[in-house]
Amino acid sequence: MSDLSVAAEELPPVAPALTVSSTDVAVEMVDVNKWYGEFHVLRDINLKVMRGERIVICGPSGSGKSTLIRCVNRLEEHQKGQIVVDGKELTNDLRKIDEVRREVGMVFQHFNLFPHLTILENCTLAPINVRKMPKREAEDIAMHYLNRVKIPEQANKYPGQLSGGQQQRVAIARSLCMNPRVMLFDEPTSALDPEMIKEVLDVMVGLALEGMTMICVTHEMGFARQVANRVIFMDGGQIIEQNDPVSFFTNPQHERTKLFLSQILH
Amino acid sequence: MNKPGSAFVRDSLLPARAPPPNSVGIVGWMRQNLFSTPLNSVMTVVILVFIVWAVTPFFRFTLVNAVWTGEDRQACATATGACWAYVKAYLPQFIYGRYPIGERWRVDVVFWTLVVGLIPMLIPRAPYKRLNALFLLTVFPVIAYILLTGGHHQFSGRWIPNSWMSPSPLRFAVEYALVSAAVFGVSTLFSWMSGRPITGSWRTLGFILGAFAIVLALVSLDFGLVPVETANWGGLLVTLVVAITGMVASLPLGILLALGRRSNMPVVKLASTIFIEVWRGVPLITVLFMASVMLPLFLPDGVTFDKLLRALIGVALFNAAYMAETIRGGLQAIPRGQYEGAQALGLGYWQMMRMIVLPQSLRISVPGIVGSFISLFKDTTLVIIIGLYDFLGQIQASANDAKWASPVTGLTGYIFAAMVFWAFCFSMSRYAAYTERRLDRGRR
Numbered sequence A: 001m002s003d004l005s006v007a008a009e010e011l012p013p014v015a016p017a018l019t020v021s022s023t024d025v026a027v028e029m030v031d032v033n034k035w036y037g038e039f040h041v042l043r044d045i046n047l048k049v050m051r052g053e054r055i056v057i058c059g060p061s062g063s064g065k066s067t068l069i070r071c072v073n074r075l076e077e078h079q080k081g082q083i084v085v086d087g088k089e090l091t092n093d094l095r096k097i098d099e100v101r102r103e104v105g106m107v108f109q110h111f112n113l114f115p116h117l118t119i120l121e122n123c124t125l126a127p128i129n130v131r132k133m134p135k136r137e138a139e140d141i142a143m144h145y146l147n148r149v150k151i152p153e154q155a156n157k158y159p160g161q162l163s164g165g166q167q168q169r170v171a172i173a174r175s176l177c178m179n180p181r182v183m184l185f186d187e188p189t190s191a192l193d194p195e196m197i198k199e200v201l202d203v204m205v206g207l208a209l210e211g212m213t214m215i216c217v218t219h220e221m222g223f224a225r226q227v228a229n230r231v232i233f234m235d236g237g238q239i240i241e242q243n244d245p246v247s248f249f250t251n252p253q254h255e256r257t258k259l260f261l262s263q264i265l266h
Numbered sequence B: 001m002n003k004p005g006s007a008f009v010r011d012s013l014l015p016a017r018a019p020p021p022n023s024v025g026i027v028g029w030m031r032q033n034l035f036s037t038p039l040n041s042v043m044t045v046v047i048l049v050f051i052v053w054a055v056t057p058f059f060r061f062t063l064v065n066a067v068w069t070g071e072d073r074q075a076c077a078t079a080t081g082a083c084w085a086y087v088k089a090y091l092p093q094f095i096y097g098r099y100p101i102g103e104r105w106r107v108d109v110v111f112w113t114l115v116v117g118l119i120p121m122l123i124p125r126a127p128y129k130r131l132n133a134l135f136l137l138t139v140f141p142v143i144a145y146i147l148l149t150g151g152h153h154q155f156s157g158r159w160i161p162n163s164w165m166s167p168s169p170l171r172f173a174v175e176y177a178l179v180s181a182a183v184f185g186v187s188t189l190f191s192w193m194s195g196r197p198i199t200g201s202w203r204t205l206g207f208i209l210g211a212f213a214i215v216l217a218l219v220s221l222d223f224g225l226v227p228v229e230t231a232n233w234g235g236l237l238v239t240l241v242v243a244i245t246g247m248v249a250s251l252p253l254g255i256l257l258a259l260g261r262r263s264n265m266p267v268v269k270l271a272s273t274i275f276i277e278v279w280r281g282v283p284l285i286t287v288l289f290m291a292s293v294m295l296p297l298f299l300p301d302g303v304t305f306d307k308l309l310r311a312l313i314g315v316a317l318f319n320a321a322y323m324a325e326t327i328r329g330g331l332q333a334i335p336r337g338q339y340e341g342a343q344a345l346g347l348g349y350w351q352m353m354r355m356i357v358l359p360q361s362l363r364i365s366v367p368g369i370v371g372s373f374i375s376l377f378k379d380t381t382l383v384i385i386i387g388l389y390d391f392l393g394q395i396q397a398s399a400n401d402a403k404w405a406s407p408v409t410g411l412t413g414y415i416f417a418a419m420v421f422w423a424f425c426f427s428m429s430r431y432a433a434y435t436e437r438r439l440d441r442g443r444r
Helices: A002-010 A063-071 A096-104 A119-129 A135-148 A164-176 A194-209 A221-227 A245-250 A255-263 B023-035 B038-064 B085-097 B103-122 B129-149 B166-194 B198-220 B233-263 B266-280 B284-298 B307-332 B336-344 B349-386 B391-399 B407-444
Strands: A025-036 A038-050 A055-060 A080-085 A104-107 A182-184 A213-217 A228-236 A238-241
Touching: A002 B038, A025 A063, A025 B266, A038 A063, A038 A238, A055 A063, A055 A221, A063 A080, A063 A182, A063 A213, A080 A213, A096 A104, A104 A213, A104 B336, A119 A135, A119 B349, A135 A238, A164 A194, A194 A213, A194 A221, A213 A221, A221 A245, A228 A245, A228 A255, A238 A245, A238 A255, A245 B284, B085 B103, B085 B233, B085 B407, B103 B129, B103 B233, B129 B198, B129 B233, B166 B198, B233 B266, B233 B307, B233 B336, B233 B349, B233 B391, B266 B307, B284 B307, B284 B349, B307 B349, B336 B349, B349 B391, B349 B407, B391 B407
Parallel strands: A055 A213, A055 A228, A104 A182, A182 A213
Antiparallel strands: A025 A038, A025 A080, A228 A238
8 A cells, every 4th residue: 555655656646637627517416415224324425526527535444435426326325415417316216317327337346247248248238238239339349448458358258267457457348338427436446456456546547547537435545646636535424524635645634534544554 | 315405306207107906997986985984885785785675676577577568457467567568558648638539640749849949949059049939939839729729719709798799709809909909008107107218118018919919810710620628638748738838937927026026116025925925825736726616616607717727827826936936046146246237337127137137046046946847847747636637647547447457557557657757857857957067167
């Protein structure tokens, strides 16, 4: 962890403010509250993500950061407040939910590839069945993205034959095949062996450089320094502090943030 | 070599040598598996003695002392072995029951059509699986129905009074059209209320209703076949009709019930649970008895159901409940991440189930599903309780025939029944084991 953050300090931040739109809102959360039974997991969350913005959310486990981004594509249902994604508000309307999910890609901690389908089939499934794309075109697109994550030669293998890092890169390619407007990353490197983390982070950095709107829950502070426009620190279901990465890491304001940073950055 | 700690370099490589003679081959295998310890050696000997003691008389009865030829009971009256002559004489009845002799070619045609359709279906490499399945599930049942019953089914309208329209088939057609229109209306209303696009469901509905109309029309056509009432069916024919219909109907129904029981919608969940628990809580004999004796009492006058049809429905629903629980077990083994992965890509519920969840869970359920199929196959013998003569029933009935009555006739019949049932069930079990291995390979 500390090695990575040192390495990232040497790199210039790649967050030229120009790529971030100042008017076009990608995701907006207004006073979002969520309970698991009696337990209040998200409390008065207000968050506005502009198009092209890269947000990193960090915080101790159980702070609600995963729940927060899972609300963005309605894998979790919020009970109060408003979530608008790409101009569509998430309510109980199933059609709206499907529309939002089509435009929002998600990468999971445990990859969630489909083990009974080949890598190529994993990538073409949604474009063919959700976007109604012809099979040939979907395969071309899938191969394009598999090239980009540098594993085109694995296209006809099954997920179980790939390493963790390769599987996660496939998962990213699978999401990109739907040409999403927003990408969500839920601890994408937490289940990986240390030597595989970099290959996944490299793909994510590349994506950021192209101006993808990204919301990442991650503990990779090097990545946060390098690509994030904004770092959000959560604890107890609330946003404790948010700032640009330089200020966030060098000059944290809240006591809780200072404690957290001192524990993970040594 | 002698100096402690000195380096060692091999100057000549060792050739591979043969293993000790008593560790490989038959001797090695026996040492390892049969005589590895004194206790195991004793057990091996005891069990061998038992097998010889038990199996020898069986072979003596069925093969050595058996009577193979003969015209009537004289041949077997004093026999101490199986009376295979009797089985030979009755074989057509065991297969066709009381199906008219001149019409039995129809049963043969149906049987061989099924075999020809099924074999490429069971060979994984054979092409055109989709077309083949379509044939087996749509064309074949219609052909089988027409050939076996004779077709020329007379439909007559039920609600429109006679004075309005006189030919009853026309009345039926009009009623069918009216019902179809009503179905369209209701579905449109539902689509409109749930805010889903209407055109897609319209096309599907129109397709289903249209296909059903064609089937009804075909079934009512006169092909010049002599009608054969199901009361005259019997033997293996009835066994296979009940078993195959039961299997084909219970699998999709079971899948729907399993999904229903795991649904988030309380009404669907409750209805599925009640259905499953009610059918699982009742013995099959009771179900068949209810279908045969009680149901006609509840139906209005003039409404009659074929007895075989009632048994078919009973068996199918009964097994659907068991199938649902087997499939639910497989569904529970699929991790939440698979659902979330599918949802995050924007797949709808049915797409997610069809393409992601069911292919994985059915694979897990294969042993359970085949187990259900095998017990279903054996349970078909229970239809004798409502007076249908299946394979076993036919054998039982023939054993009392004075022409062949002898001390060994009944026993021979039962042994023959056991062998046939075993052959069917064992091949199902072996095919399932093969399928499991094959599917496992893709998974790795």
